[in-house]
Amino acid sequence: MSKIKTFYQCQTCGYASPKWLGKCPDCNAWNSFVEEKESPAGRRGALQPSMRSGPVSLHAIEGISEKRISTGLKEFDRALGGGVVAGSVILVGGDPGIGKSTLLLQAFSGLSQRTGKLLYVSGEESPQQIKMRADRLSVNSENIILFPETSLEGILDTAAKISPDAMVVDSIQTVFTQELMSAPGSVSQVRECAAKLMLYAKRSHVPVFIVGHVTKEGTIAGPRVLEHIVDTVLYFEGDRGHSYRVLRTIKNRFGSTNEIGIFEMSDAGLREVDNPSELFLSERPQNVSGSTVVACLEGTRPLMVEVQALVSQTNFGMPRRTSIGVDFNRVNLLIAVLEKMAGLHLGGMDIFINIVGGLKIIEPAVDLGIIATIASSARERPVDPLTCVFGEVGLSGEIRAVAQAEARLKEAAKIGFRRAVVPAGNAGKIRPIPGLEIAGIKDCQEFLETVLK
Numbered sequence: 001m002s003k004i005k006t007f008y009q010c011q012t013c014g015y016a017s018p019k020w021l022g023k024c025p026d027c028n029a030w031n032s033f034v035e036e037k038e039s040p041a042g043r044r045g046a047l048q049p050s051m052r053s054g055p056v057s058l059h060a061i062e063g064i065s066e067k068r069i070s071t072g073l074k075e076f077d078r079a080l081g082g083g084v085v086a087g088s089v090i091l092v093g094g095d096p097g098i099g100k101s102t103l104l105l106q107a108f109s110g111l112s113q114r115t116g117k118l119l120y121v122s123g124e125e126s127p128q129q130i131k132m133r134a135d136r137l138s139v140n141s142e143n144i145i146l147f148p149e150t151s152l153e154g155i156l157d158t159a160a161k162i163s164p165d166a167m168v169v170d171s172i173q174t175v176f177t178q179e180l181m182s183a184p185g186s187v188s189q190v191r192e193c194a195a196k197l198m199l200y201a202k203r204s205h206v207p208v209f210i211v212g213h214v215t216k217e218g219t220i221a222g223p224r225v226l227e228h229i230v231d232t233v234l235y236f237e238g239d240r241g242h243s244y245r246v247l248r249t250i251k252n253r254f255g256s257t258n259e260i261g262i263f264e265m266s267d268a269g270l271r272e273v274d275n276p277s278e279l280f281l282s283e284r285p286q287n288v289s290g291s292t293v294v295a296c297l298e299g300t301r302p303l304m305v306e307v308q309a310l311v312s313q314t315n316f317g318m319p320r321r322t323s324i325g326v327d328f329n330r331v332n333l334l335i336a337v338l339e340k341m342a343g344l345h346l347g348g349m350d351i352f353i354n355i356v357g358g359l360k361i362i363e364p365a366v367d368l369g370i371i372a373t374i375a376s377s378a379r380e381r382p383v384d385p386l387t388c389v390f391g392e393v394g395l396s397g398e399i400r401a402v403a404q405a406e407a408r409l410k411e412a413a414k415i416g417f418r419r420a421v422v423p424a425g426n427a428g429k430i431r432p433i434p435g436l437e438i439a440g441i442k443d444c445q446e447f448l449e450t451v452l453k
């Protein structure tokens, strides 16, 4: 009897080694190696999609006009770059229970009005369970075909028979191919199954949605390994305590990234939020210190968000610094700038920063908002409720211009703000906006004088 060959594979990045290793030399993960049996076809035999052709001149290639089908959910279409492209593979990742299955079922409901048969493959729920959810969402279409299956070969056979116009595989972690011996959910299975689904999508021009659960480390299981295979990566994020859900585009071969779609989870499924700025500002306290509104930009979409700060005398030796929704190091940097450049004494103060609504803001335009709220709370001077800010702060206390100032200001005027305090570099270039007074400032000191009451 021939000996079964095994190797060890890192479950985080897919690095393979003939020996067990405690630490992955590629991604530095600890204790991530699992023994896997080598497949008869060779470790990576079936991976290469047959999209090859001989060398061709760019000029000679006939362009295809990409047709996009709407999912009926505007926010979902926006995240996809304007709708579903035929033959694309879309990965929808997110924490378990965040609403991925709900989102896709609702999208299928919209798609079913524009296309023929749709195949919903579920390895996690029985058709009855999905039916119960569909009833709750008032989704009912004879074009949606439910198929409980976890074997990839079975899925592809059925897809070939039905020839659907779109397919969902919920979730990739439950699917396995018989060619590999390893358990479903392992890196090699996830990668191999995704590659085969990709091949199917490209050959048959059927868009395939793949649901992927995010592991506790925060990346899609078979983490990174899926992201480069698929065409589009969407993350469905949200706070358990909040009903908002943000669909974020991480990668998109057919559109821009950094787009977001915003939903609200209700008892009848996901509801699209047309005007997120109003939603995030709806419960804003008026005329209290420690609250500032920043005109942020998510992708191409301006979004008004409230930044809150609480600055209080520390009771222990070490002051506490906490930030939710913004980068902790960025906050520390801004605190240092405030101390040095604006003369605030924050050394003995606890400082807590929070972005309201469970949002995460990564762009530097939020800097001015953070500075304003901290100073507002420390000096107990409120920021005028009809004033908004945006701008980046440099280490020497200078205020730097940011991109797309006009879009931000238009949104501010639309929501009803009367004044915007912005970098001088931006203010000089903007055409006047009716109803909005624009104050351009150059440094921190001047900024605080302008913005605090």
Ligand code: TYD
Pocket: 094, 095, 096, 097, 098, 099, 100, 101, 102, 103, 133, 136, 137, 265, 266, 267, 268, 269, 270
């Ligand atoms: P689900 O789509 O099953 O999550 P996932 O597929 O990402 O694991 O969503 C489950 C959660 O959504 C569950 O906690 C209940 C909630 N939910 C609602 O609040 N309203 C609804 O109408 C539906 C269908 C689900």
Ligand code: MG
Pocket: 097, 100, 101, 102, 124, 170
């Ligand atoms: Mg699910």
